[in-house]
Amino acid sequence: MLSYYYLIPFVVSVAVNAITVAVSGSGGKAVHPLQYGLMFEDINHSGDGGMQNRAFQGTSSIFPWTAVGGASLTLGTTSPAISSALSKSVAINGAANATVGLSNPGWWGIEVKLQAYTGSFYVMGDYSGSFTAQLKSSSGAVLASASISSNSKTRTWTKHTFTLTPSTKALDVKNTFVLTFTPINSSQTLNFNLISLFPPTYNNRPNGMRIELMEALKAMNPSFLRLPGGNNVEGNKSPNHWKWSQTIGDLTQRPGRSGTWGYYNTDGLGLVEYMHWCQDLNMEPVLAFPAGLYLDGTIVSQSALQALVNDAMNELEFLMGDSSTIYGKLRVDLGYDDPFPIKYVEIGNEDNLNKGQSSYNSYRYSMFYNAIIAKYPNMEIIASTRALSPQPGKTIQDDHEYNTPDAFAAEFNTFDSVSTSHKILVGEYAAVQANLKTGANTDWGKPFQSYPWWIGAVSEAIFELGGEKNADKVIGFCYAPLLQNINSHQWHPDLISFSADTSQTALSTSYQQIKLFSINRMTTVLPLTNSASYGPAYWVAGVNNNSNTYIFKSAVYNTSSSIPFQLTFPGQTSGATAQLTIMTAPNAYSSVTPGGSNPVTTNTQTITTTSSGFNFSLPQWSIAVLTMKGSGSGGVTGDGSLVSPTTLRT
Numbered sequence: 314m315l316s317y318y319y320l321i322p323f324v325v326s327v328a329v330n331a332i333t334v335a336v337s338g339s340g341g342k343a344v345h346p347l348q349y350g351l352m353f354e355d356i357n358h359s360g361d362g363g364m365q366n367r368a369f370q371g372t373s374s375i376f377p378w379t380a381v382g383g384a385s386l387t388l389g390t391t392s393p394a395i396s397s398a399l400s401k402s403v404a405i406n407g408a409a410n411a412t413v414g415l416s417n418p419g420w421w422g423i424e425v426k427l428q429a430y431t432g433s434f435y436v437m438g439d440y441s442g443s444f445t446a447q448l449k450s451s452s453g454a455v456l457a458s459a460s461i462s463s464n465s466k467t468r469t470w471t472k473h474t475f476t477l478t479p480s481t482k483a484l485d486v487k488n489t490f491v492l493t494f495t496p497i498n499s500s501q502t503l504n505f506n507l508i509s510l511f512p513p514t515y516n517n518r519p520n521g522m523r524i525e526l527m528e529a530l531k532a533m534n535p536s537f538l539r540l541p542g543g544n545n546v547e548g549n550k551s552p553n554h555w556k557w558s559q560t561i562g563d564l565t566q567r568p569g570r571s572g573t574w575g576y577y578n579t580d581g582l583g584l585v586e587y588m589h590w591c592q593d594l595n596m597e598p599v600l601a602f603p604a605g606l607y608l609d610g611t612i613v614s615q616s617a618l619q620a621l622v623n624d625a626m627n628e629l630e631f632l633m634g635d636s637s638t639i640y641g642k643l644r645v646d647l648g649y650d651d652p653f654p655i656k657y658v659e660i661g662n663e664d665n666l667n668k669g670q671s672s673y674n675s676y677r678y679s680m681f682y683n684a685i686i687a688k689y690p691n692m693e694i695i696a697s698t699r700a701l702s703p704q705p706g707k708t709i710q711d712d713h714e715y716n717t718p719d720a721f722a723a724e725f726n727t728f729d730s731v732s733t734s735h736k737i738l739v740g741e742y743a744a745v746q747a748n749l750k751t752g753a754n755t756d757w758g759k760p761f762q763s764y765p766w767w768i769g770a771v772s773e774a775i776f777e778l779g780g781e782k783n784a785d786k787v788i789g790f791c792y793a794p795l796l797q798n799i800n801s802h803q804w805h806p807d808l809i810s811f812s813a814d815t816s817q818t819a820l821s822t823s824y825q826q827i828k829l830f831s832i833n834r835m836t837t838v839l840p841l842t843n844s845a846s847y848g849p850a851y852w853v854a855g856v857n858n859n860s861n862t863y864i865f866k867s868a869v870y871n872t873s874s875s876i877p878f879q880l881t882f883p884g885q886t887s888g889a890t891a892q893l894t895i896m897t898a899p900n901a902y903s904s905v906t907p908g909g910s911n912p913v914t915t916n917t918q919t920i921t922t923t924s925s926g927f928n929f930s931l932p933q934w935s936i937a938v939l940t941m942k943g944s945g946s947g948g949v950t951g952d953g954s955l956v957s958p959t960t961l962r963t
């Protein structure tokens with residue numbers, strides 16, 4: 314009797330407190346293959362060949378170039394110019410037999426490592442001799458040097474290429490690139506333009522991306538890239554929208570563009586580079602078109618909008634047409650025989666803002682929609698706002714949300730009540746500001762977080778689980794913005810912060826959270842029988858039929874005690890094991906800062922089922938994924954037809 318007496322309260326307390334979750338074996342909703350992706354727009358990125366102001370686009374300044382050896386540097390025009398796109402160049406003049414030239418500090422530094430740097434520059438002027446390209450430390454030590462012989466002529470722009478291979482790693486990034494020559498006499502002037510220097514790029518792509526950033530993105534298992542914005546596609550005022558045709562071809566053919574945030578875009582990262590980025594990371598492009606709304610509220614009239622519609626159609630032909638078409642031939646002529654298939658396009662960005670809604674409703678959206686559907690009947694077309702009315706055909710709605718953690722945590726059920734008639738892409742979201750008062754949304758007049766923090770990541774996880782639960786309505790999520798140069802940025806917080814110093818790259822708490830959910834993809838989200846309601850713990854479960862794995866995902870928000878669960882999957886046999894991965898951080902406000910260590914702890918353990926299912930506890934401020942391999946006969950079936958890349962890691 315004594316043992317009975319002691320045993321009962323113990324068993325009862327578990328039965329009362331544990332949340333039991335029974336996962337159904339049928340009746341689920343198919344998960345859309347996009348699900349987790351990336352959203353990118355140029356926010357003072359630094360990918361442009363390592364050199365800041367390399368081609369003097371949109372500027373009347375040679376900054377940050379400085380003269381070497383008493384040279385005089387003059388920014389001006391030449392006849393001929395290197396191209397009609399790049400009208401300005403720098404003229405360099407110096408004393409006879411002196412070593413003269415120019416120097417560049419990169420984008421707030423140049424990282425010099427033991428790897429090959431690929432450089433090029435153009436020269437016009439009579440010169441038979443050699444140029445010297447160097448990487449130098451802040452103390453003047455030469456870290457790498459190359460001699461480039463030249464037979465440059467007057468009135469002709471000649472391209473020179475070189476490779477710099479440092480024999481010493483620099484101590485810091487306060488290094489400079491220096492390009493010099495020796496004038497024969499003091500009246501000799503040489504003109505320089507498009508002076509570029511690249512470290513190795515991901516997959517060795519020309520004009521490519523930084524390797525460590527691409528590796529970090531690949532590790533997130535993204536399925537789509539929303540490009541090229543955002544506000545970036547719209548432009549701040551007429552006619553500064555993004556123009557695809559000016560971002561293709563040789564770099565000499567790209568004029569660049571006055572960007573949305575007060576600085577000039579080089580467009581070195583152009584349409585084809587975006588496509589290569591998608592190919593390299595196995596992402597579906599979600600291609601946005603400028604749709605006749607500028608951020609200053611200027612709206613393109615119905616008659617003038619046809620030109621933008623035509624431009625979008627030409628862009629699609631450039632990407633997908635064969636060489637019998639005008640723009641398909643242009644692509645092939647540029648060396649890209651294979652088309653770049655596009656399945657998703659978005660018409661504009663946030664067209665409900667800046668007084669754009671009524672023209673978007675009345676003609677802007679439909680002119681694009683009708684033209685695209687007529688030629689590409691299977692295209693998935695995304696409206697840039699959920700407020701579009703009417704919504705033709707299969708229109709997908711883009712939902713953007715920048716909010717507080719409490720507001721996101723309260724949104725677990727936000728998609729439950731929306732109609733299934735139009736699917737939703739959460740094309741931008743981020744927890745951006747501390748909870749100012751209970752339940753309050755973002756106060757746009759108050760400061761935002763400098764970097765993402767753990768409470769935000771947990772709240773975003775809850776928001777995403779609400780989307781996963783509604784897989785028949787929500788097709789994908791992409792945090793925004795993606796990348797931030799910590800030396801100069803227009804917005805914060807961002808998913809990843811970086812500088813010239815790759816050791817400073819900061820993968821945020823939100824990055825860690827998305828990665829955990831994105832590498833553990835379900836193909837079908839399954840119905841649940843729960844013994845308790847949601848909050849402060851939230852969860853979804855389902856199955857990945859390709860990997861024959863059941864998956865449970867959860868996030869636990871603010872609570873004083875751990876939450877015990879008893880979880881059963883269909884066909885769960887006695888002795889079944891599961892991998893339980895729990896992410897935590899020291900506290901709700903933990904954040905990664907550049908150069909700092911990752912505060913997120915990820916623990917994976919194998920647990921064995923008890924008579925009442927998988928029995929585990931999840932602490933407050935945690936995100937977890939539990940996976941169980943199907944038994945084969947245990948009910949996991951499927952045709953393996955999922956089209957997205959699914960890298961399941963348990």
Ligand SMILES: *[C@@H]1O[C@H](CO)[C@@H](O)[C@H](O)[C@H]1NC(C)=O
Pocket residue numbers: 409410497
């Ligand atoms: C420059 O160097 C060349 C070759 O050494 C020499 O012939 C010439 O006199 C020098 N010119 C001046 C101005 O010092």
Ligand SMILES: *[C@@H]1O[C@H](CO)[C@@H](O)[C@H](O)[C@H]1NC(C)=O
Pocket residue numbers: 439440497498499500501
């Ligand atoms: C200076 O050198 C340039 C380039 O070689 C040449 O064209 C020019 O005639 C020279 N001028 C004088 C004064 O020697």
Ligand SMILES: *[C@@H]1O[C@H](CO)[C@@H](O)[C@H](O)[C@H]1NC(C)=O
Pocket residue numbers: 357365574575576801802803
């Ligand atoms: C972008 O970078 C340039 C330097 O090239 C700087 O002058 C400008 O202020 C930056 N813009 C923003 C919005 O940070």
Ligand SMILES: *[C@@H]1O[C@H](CO)[C@@H](O)[C@H](O)[C@H]1NC(C)=O
Pocket residue numbers: 748768871872901
């Ligand atoms: C968690 O909830 C408690 C009780 O409502 C509140 O005092 C505390 O501020 C919350 N913590 C955070 C990080 O929001």
Ligand SMILES: *[C@@H]1O[C@H](CO)[C@@H](O)[C@H](O)[C@H]1NC(C)=O
Pocket residue numbers: 327877923924925928929930
């Ligand atoms: C379930 O786990 C709790 C701890 O969270 C433990 O106290 C309890 O005995 C377990 N129940 C079973 C049936 O194993």
Ligand SMILES: *[C@@H]1O[C@H](CO)[C@@H](O)[C@H](O)[C@H]1NC(C)=O
Pocket residue numbers: 338339340341343836837856858948949950951952953
């Ligand atoms: C995956 O398996 C589940 C459970 O057996 C089933 O309900 C669902 O229809 C399957 N989904 C796909 C996409 O095959």
